[in-house]
Amino acid sequence: MTTYRPLDTAERLLMGPGPSSIHPRVYRALAAPVVGHLDPQFLEIMEENKTLLQEVFQTGNRLTIPISGTGSAGMETCLVNVIEPGDRVLICINGVFGQRMLDVAQRCGAEVDTVEAPWGEPIPPEKIGEALNEGEYKVVGIVHAETSTGVLQPLAETAGLVRESGALFLVDTVTSLGGVKVAVDEWNIDLCYSGTQKCLSCPPGLAPITLSERAVDVLRQRTNKVQSWYLDLSMLEKYWGEERVYHHTAPISMNYALREALLLIHEEGLESRWQRHLVNHQALVRGVEAMGLEMAVAPEFRLPSLNTVKIPEGVDDPRVRGHLLEAFNLEIGGGLGDFKGKVWRVGLMGHSSTKENIAYLLMALGDAMREQGTDLDVGAGVKAALE
């Protein structure tokens, strides 16, 4: 008979592409007594989560809720509710998540055109403008914060072009929401989704989304049912709305945790939080460069919450990350796709984004490199980071 040990996970410092480290208050909320999903106590928490999510998305959108799945379920929710077979969709691709958006849109039966940029670079707005001049699209999808490359996509100019064209503007903010400015109303975003385990510093399991009234109108005018029952917003809005029409059973504990994580953001203040992410990102860059390492993305397009650092020639990537994990209980991420083996992905998200953590990381990375015979100047790195 198999024997099972008591659950006893070693505490890691999470500085990879997500999950990020969790605040003790969020852990306590996770373990709060579970109540029924129609209990007045839970209905109040649902309402609070809607309001707190409106705040972090910077929107007045009525339909602002957490989807009961992870970030990718949020992506699928946004696409599947507004696309019908044969609709023309434009997807911008410069990493894994734009590629994923293409795949999901095609599964919805869309005719998809793409605008692409090399990995590690943003999509030039003028290329999107050209595509919009040539074709008529129902939806334009773009990734704000490419977790696979560490690029922050500027959105303001593109937003204007998309609105002019009449298309719905769909934005992935999985790795930006709560860490980098996301302004759904100001940027005329019609469909926006995120995940809980990045800058919100909540465990993975929910996907906050928000839809403008324009997007809701498109949903209402569909001629076919949404192909996913689980992600059908015409039913979900009645479950999360005043009607409370039973759809599925919301993940109670995860909603407790989300409330607490959003409350921490509310208390910190959104602008202060963006500023903290920016300042700590700059500290990391200074430290990394002072140690003799290089960033993979040009300064003007760097994403504060996810930093790609080039792996020097000849360095054994898995061995470095293994050493960080085993000797320091510290997780950073490896590269994905085109960037596999070429970059480390260092997350500075939410509760993980502190000066102390950056200093610890630089020290640990120095030790891992020394273990392979490469001496980096850790002292200079830490000094530069903390200055």
Next chain:
Amino acid sequence: MTTYRPLDTAERLLMGPGPSSIHPRVYRALAAPVVGHLDPQFLEIMEENKTLLQEVFQTGNRLTIPISGTGSAGMETCLVNVIEPGDRVLICINGVFGQRMLDVAQRCGAEVDTVEAPWGEPIPPEKIGEALNEGEYKVVGIVHAETSTGVLQPLAETAGLVRESGALFLVDTVTSLGGVKVAVDEWNIDLCYSGTQKCLSCPPGLAPITLSERAVDVLRQRTNKVQSWYLDLSMLEKYWGEERVYHHTAPISMNYALREALLLIHEEGLESRWQRHLVNHQALVRGVEAMGLEMAVAPEFRLPSLNTVKIPEGVDDPRVRGHLLEAFNLEIGGGLGDFKGKVWRVGLMGHSSTKENIAYLLMALGDAMREQGTDLDVGAGVKAALE
């Protein structure tokens, strides 16, 4: 500025249709330190969850995993992975969840026929046999434990008929798994799904599923991609398999909780657990009847984990349930659909299924009825239940 109170949910005794009450060990697991989803510590937990789920499903199926969504996502996963547009599917309907299966199958583009039975009655196997003689189906779907009516559907005979016909046998065990015998291999079930918040006594948020090799073969022979990216098992099996190909980020904390909940079942023993659910169900029935109330389902088809009790004429249903919640911190469920206002749904699931809870419920129900001018013999009820 909105003020938010600290999260402080009152502890409820959960005896409704789910969630059920949570064991303290499961709460502790929920709050264990979150690690990365590719951390060796988490990979071990994924493997353990697969093995523990095989045990509770009574199957050797390799593809046995928790889907990162609630029970309804499990339903959609099973249907969407084997159905292609135009496929003929037979769905058995005697309550809300059979109805839901029909809706989901149609959204997959299936041509659906149905076999129906009145609410509160099982589907006669001979009616399914007749349908199978008349048509050729790719999938036959049925609900083992109808949460909306409290009917336990006998499966053994139907399983033989379905296998003979060559169709895949798809079974909803949301309210039976871990509380009532479910034997996937013995009953030739090809696709089976459940939820975590019923007899597994884990918070809602994951959907255990299992697929036979016959079902996996059908998945492999598809001519179109699965219409849902998030629920596509051809990718999920590589994420949960040795390849560990990144798909989405699994809900870490929920998987901790599931492991602990399954471990509690492993320790209790599956047969003992089924027996406990049966014995406590019988105690509840004795108590309810001794108090002068009636069960809604005939004795031979009653579901031990979910008991429908008829609401006596003239009783104000919401007022009774409100009183139980407010005066006793006790949740039971109201009726759904055809049974709305006609029955109470009393869950005896997992950690909630104890003699003490039954006695408490009878006492509280007696008080709620007295409050409306109806005297029930609580003493006789409790005595009958405990005898």
